[in-house]
Amino acid sequence: MGLNIRKSFKIGNLFKINKTKKGVSVSVGNKNLKLTVNDKKKVTFGLPGTGISYDTTLGGGKKTSGKTSAKKPTSAKKPSAKK
Template sequence: MGLNFRKSFKVAPGVRLNVGKKGISSVSVGGKGARVSVGKKGTRTTVSAPGTGLSYSTFKPHKTKDQKQAQHNNFMSSTNSSKPDWVVMGIVGFIILVIFIWVIS
């Protein structure tokens, strides 16, 4: 079993800086209902209903140079987009917007 280290610092209200053995591991923005974490491997978005234990989380890895080139080639050959992804992202965005407005007011 290896030695692990992780520490989280509150930078501002709703913003946390997470540090591990190899330096800054991620930055998290958000509160109890919605959070976006950007790390070395990708971006994780989490939406939850506080106090219920229900949550929905997605992970989107960062694109490499090869993936960007492949995506460009696929876009040139076909312009169809995946509708379920847009629906889920629309719902998540709406929930984040509602929670953001609720927190501000």
């Protein structure tokens, strides 16, 4: 577990910029309604205090890291010949 430092900058009553080690996000809104957009094109719309929120990713497709969760089909093992 490493040390994480978050810096937040408020601009007026409605805008807030959050800078973390992993990226940047911008929040617009007040305590009743908030919209957040981060640098990975993820948008979150939420009603704070209610537990209701909606997340989506802009730009359609997801980036893949090359790893898949689907299992590859296993080939049939040939019986080994013992001498």
